[in-house]
Amino acid sequence: ERYRDSKDGDKMNPFAEQEAWEDHQIGKATLKYGSKNKKQADDYNFVFEDQIEFIQGQVMGGVNVDDEVNEEEYEKSIAKSAHEKLLADRKTLPVYPYRESLLKAVEDHQVLVIVGETGSGKTTQIPQYLHEAGYTKRGMIGCTQPRRVAAMSVAARVSQEMNVKLGHEVGYSIRFEDCTSDKTVLKYMTDGMLLREFLGEPDLQSYSVVMVDEAHERTLSTDILFGLVKDIARFRPDLKLLISSATLDAEKFSDYFDSAPIFKIPGRRFPVEINYTKAPEADYLDAAIVTALQIHVTQPPGDGDILVFLTGQEEIETAEEILKHRTRGLGSKIAELIICPIYANLPTELQAKIFEPTPEGARKVVLATNIAETSLTIDGIKYVIDPGFVKMKSYNPRTGMESLLITPISKASANQRAGRSGRTGPGKCFRLYTAYNYFNDLDDNTVPEIQRTNLANVVLSLKSLGIHDLLNFDFMDPPPAEALLKALELLFALSALNKHGELTKVGRKMAEFPLDPMLSKMIVASDKYKCSDEIISIAAMLSIGSSIFYRPKDKQVHADNARLNFHMGNVGDHIALLKVYSSWKETNFSTQWCYENYIQVRSMKRARDIRDQLEGLLERVEIELVSNPGDLEAIKKSITSGYFPHSAKMQKNGSYRTVKHPQTVYIHPSSGLAQVLPRWVVYHELVLTTKEYMRQVSELKPEWLVEIAPHYYQLKDVEDLASKKMPRGEGRASKD
């Protein structure tokens, strides 16, 4: 039951929905496929039974027919070799005819705002043009991307186009992964990485051009970069600054950059037919799958691929399983459906699959997060299925709580999504919400991240750049003052800032780590508790970003047992993560061991890479690598030194109350302590699904809080009243 209620996939059993589907399917499959002689249309009935009714809406502004172009133009040039074809393709991109005028504009202006629709060639071509024009003789061309996957895949594409090895002339740099070399002249990187580069090189001297790409995404790092690059452009007249965006809302960027000229790359768009559901959909994942199958079986194979926007990895994996299962049963009755997932943590090898051309007679269905909205362009998409949701960070500055929430998208987002279907021919977009919803419920634009996130990380970076007056920092859209204050407060509590708001020695060390301040504080504190070795393993495991354990459907019991092994003695999730890492290390990083223990070997390899880098950073901040595996208390005290603001005390009925800003929370069902329910806990993060869940939880002694953070907790906060009241409380509960 507990696993069923969550919609965003943060549940422990991602297959719960699949099981539900299977029950449903088996009945129908026998019904429909009992006789071989039925005509084809009948075979498809399984889909029609669940058919979702759409009504056609108006063609939206933003997805109208701008310049209709005839398809021949795209279908020229079938070159001999693959590379020749790539070169030929470069010339078909909308940006190509503007190559010379663009170069001229860059020459004439220091700052240029570039606007062009997604897929017009901004990211892959413009840096190459500048390279060809000689800009890289004076320094690198850096191009920032809000997303890691985009940075990697675009760099890979450009290296192919330039016929060089990835990591040589063309490279990428993302957190914990630097794929560049001395040779690198075109560097694609996440916006967060460029922000970190400022720490080492405040004038970005090694760059001749900085292109802040996908500026419309307005990520936190991009917004901060705006302020920083605007500033350095003043005293580095030789630095060229390009701000590129996929939306027409470029005036705002231009205004911010002192009326920088706007260079527009005219798009080509085919008409997109918009369809809305007649009534709201109760289960958008279900509706998305049914719609995808409906399109697949009713439309001729080869006429175009399908792109489905989902909210996250686990939701995508669930959809993939269901689709595989449903199409498997149909065998040769339907054309092949190639399922391609794409999300930030998808291993690089698998990412390439979405760009592979669809074989003849088959159809591709791409299951993507918002990454496919503007960051990535997948050719051949004709149908877009848009459930209308995105997983978005939200932040409550009052409590300092951050959660990832599944939120309705904005109109701007909906139109971007729809537009993805009309790139290479007329497209169709299926919105799994009503026209009324679209017009009345959706916001016009997505709120920039800076206004809905915890700013502690950014404030720490800015402070270490020597920027003290944050309230007067040149923000394009300033964050709420309350959020800034909250960040200062947290950094003060973590001893990263002194009471004058100046960076302390601890803060300076923390800023060296590309991690959340609480995580870096935990590492810095491990010096004192003599367990830095264990703590960086835990920090690495917490930073993987994808799940460590897997649970194959036919071996759930085995998988659960293997997992419980690491939780033996109710050590808590942090120590369990450490045990996983240490055990793997003991087997000399064996893949076989991972299989036997139902552990994702890829996640572990990533943890190892991250750990290696953290080890290098320890040296830089002069923290000795000391191992103390037996002293669990020392390890948990280090954790508490970073995470003391995340402490909670048990109430009744398995609920907890956070200590500082009282709020009711629960231990996530995937935690090893979910059944144990210790009285006091410290947690890594909160995730809101059906309830506010604490994820990665360890037991805590309340006296540690006053010992570690006397400036934050007073004795009265941690007096263990619960222990005195417990028997009475329990008696009452059972009478109820």
Ligand code: CDP
């Ligand atoms: O940045 P913008 O959205 O304007 O376009 P782009 O990312 O430079 O993409 C231009 C074209 O390059 C796309 O239409 C794709 O055909 C191709 N591309 C690709 O095949 N693989 C990638 N990883 C990125 C782009």
Ligand code: MG
């Ligand atoms: Mg781009």
